[in-house]
Amino acid sequence: MLKKILIANRGEIAVRVIRAAREMGISTVAVYSELDRDALHVRLADEAFALGGQTAAESYIDSDKLLDAIRTSGADGVHPGYGFFSENADFARAVAEMGVEFIGPPPEAMDEMSDKVSSRQAAIRGGAPIVPGTTEFAQGPDEIRAFGNEHGWPAVIKAAFGGGGRGMKVVHGPDEVDDAWASAQREAKSFFGRDEVYVERYLTWPRHVEIQLVGDKQGNCVWISSRDCSAQRRHQKLIEEAPAPMLPEGVEAAMGEAAVKAAKAVGYYGAGTVEFIYQDGEFFFLEMNTRLQVEHPVSEMITDIDLVEWQIRVAAGEELPMTQAEVDACRRGHSIEVRINAEDPTDGKFLPAPGPISKVVPPDGFGVRWDTGYLSGDEISQFYDNLVGKLVVWGRTREVAIARTIRALEELVVEGVATTIPADLEILKHPDFAAMTFSTKWVEEKLDLSGISVGPPPAPSSDDDDAPELVRRNTTVEVNGKRFDVSMWVPDQPVVAAGAAPAKKREKRAASGGGGSAGSGKIEAPMQGTIVKLLVEEGATVEAGAGLVVLEAMKMENQINADIAGTVKEIKVAAGDTVGGGDILAVIEPA
Structure with a gap:
């Protein structure tokens, strides 16, 4: 069995792996960026190593920094979580070359299945229909x-x-x-x-159904459960459930068998998910995710199988603990997972809403689970995924699971940032969800969210505005006679020369919001983010609704449009600039 695991990830999934490893008596190593130095996964791990940097490129997907942390920590296993390097075969090979176990599939299977193009070729070889x-x-x-x-x-x-x-x-x-x-x-x-x-x-009204499977190094492979992930916005999942409800007789088993065949065709081991598109009684292979999925807890809840534990045991060379027949026999009830994202769902726009979380109070009660990487006082950064946490609920039937999920959602408290909770409740209470007559397009094309309005978080006090930012200071300390070079984060209090002017801040709207009201011509950033591209130049004539800039927030691009017709009088940003919510990006002079 492995003795020490480094988790090459952050947030909720890093916390999830740390807890599973601790239950198995395995010590854990966290890694963190500058923004995550006080994050929950850092606090829970036995050891933690700084990667430096703020963005993912500067930290969590800098392979040299990660490999150095693995080497320095002495870890004998690496769990990649999901996202980042979880499906990167080159990283898996580099880990293996160090004599460290990569807790995931073999690089060769990742090469074929992580690449969506070659995975389609593998599906064809295995006889699965593809889109x-x-x-x-x-x-x-x-x-x-x-x-x-x-x-x-x-x-x-x-x-x-x-x-x-x-x-x-x-x-x-x-x-x-x-x-x-x-x-x-x-x-x-x-x-x-x-x-x-x-x-x-692009299919016009499909359901998204997937199969969770796990294989071992001895060639055994079982499928754990099906999941329906059709409640989506911008092709990202909001609500998932297991098993996938209301499929015709035999379809779920056929998907499971097809998934196992595809996995065995590439010598797959570890946890993985085969995704299918289902429409009009037919299913098509979509892709295979060669990693743990965000929605894996719903499969765990209906089987009582800890998928992270199975991943670790398989990586250590153990055989699967169950046969397919045993897995089939242990499925019971229904589970629903709701992803709570830091997004403003007002009018169905789902705009990213990074910022500090002032308060989190998770729900409790029978059959309720809360997976998160954040506590009260933590901050959702624009540089990472906006998942606050996952509410996972079990019920003996789908109807009970829906009712229990609604109850738990209404108890859940997340303050300081806008979240998807109001939209989640609208989905769960809608008769189309109960009747399973929705598709991956339903939220954006059919669900009426016009009545949802999430107010902005409270404006920071003047004390908050004036509070000094923390900066890194390096020094040398002695502990029991041994020297250590350490870094400390302390308030930045620079010496200002007499007569020096304060740094100029980018123009912001008035606290009342009047400066950025609809049709004002003052175009505000709806959220914190980075300017990726300018779509117009100063002096250009634009119509209302014309694109002005592209703003990236939480790895998603958002086009910011003109609110009136007129002439672009001023552009206040450039590509690469970081802006805050409410910053004025451009000014349009009415026609």
């Missing part, structure tokens, strides 16, 4: 246009090495291709470190 699309990386926008013209619009451009809706852009016609291509590549590069994309047909 019509390319089986090679797309070479440019012209290839996308040719595919759409041949197979029909809409089409979807997808990151070949990604998942979770990142780097995924739906195009409804040839005129949209160039911008969608560039945006998909930027998002893919930012979140996964690679920008290859491919294209496939």
Whole structure:
């Protein structure tokens, strides 16, 4: 058995792995960026190593820094979590070359299955039907246009090495291709470190159904459960449930068998998920995620199987603890997971809402589980995923699970940032959800969220505005006669020369919000983020609704549009600038 595991991740999933390892008597090592130095996963781990930097590129996906932390810590296992390096075969190989166990599938299987293009080829070999699309990386926008013209619009451009809706852009016609291509590549590069994309047909009203499986190094493989993940916005999941309800007789078992065959075809071991699109009685292979999924707890809740424990045991060379028949026999009841994201769902826009969490009070009661990486006082950064936590509920039937989830959601308290909770409640209470007559398009195309309004978090007090930021200071200390070079985070109190002017701040709206009201021509940033691209120049004439800038927040690109027609009088930002919510980005002079 492994003795010490380094978790090459952050947030909720790092906490999840630390807890499982602790129950198994395994010590844990956390890594952290500058922004995460006081994060929950850092506090829970037995050891923690600083990676430096703020963005993921500067920390969690800097392979040299991670490999150095593995080497320094003496860990004999590495758990990648999900996202970041979890599906990066080169990182897995580098870990193995150090004599350290990568808690995941073999790199060869990752090469084939983590790349969405080659995984489609593997599915074809295994006899699974696939959604019509390319089986090679797309070479440019012209290839996308040719595919759409041949197979029909809409089409979807997808990151070949990604998942979770990142780097995924739906195009409804040839005129949209160039911008969608560039945006998909930027998002893919930012979140996964690679920008290859491919294209496939976009189904009009599908359900998203997936199969959780686990294999071992002896060649055994079982599927644990099905999951329905159709309640989505921007191709990212909001609510998941297990098992996938109301499938025709035999479909779930057929999906499970197809998933196991696909995994065995590439010599897969460890936990993985095969995703399918289901529509009109047919299912199509979509992709395989060669890692643990965010929604894995719903499979755990209906089987009493700890998937992280199984991952660790498989990595250590143990056989699976159960046969397929034993897994089949242990499924019971129904489970629902609700992802609580720091997003403002007002009018169904789901705008990222990073910032400090002033208060978190999780719900409790029979069949209720709360997985999180944040406590009261922690902050959701614009540089990372906006998942606050996952509410996971079990019930003896789907009806009981829905009612219990609604009760628990109404008890859950998250203050300081806007969250998706109001939208989650609308979904769970809707008759279409109860009747299972929705699809992956339902939230954005059918669900009426016009009545939802989430007010902004309280404005910081003047004391907060004037509070000095913390800066890093290096010094040398002695403990029991032994010297240590240490870093401390202390208030920044620079000496200001007499007569020096204070630093100029970017213009912000008035506290009342009047400066950025609808139709004012003062275009505000709706959230904290980074300017990726300017779409217009000063002096340009624009119509209301025309794109002005592209703002990236929490790895998602958002186009900020003009609120009135007129002339762009001033652009106050440049590509690469970091802005806060309410900052004025541009000023338009009315026509």
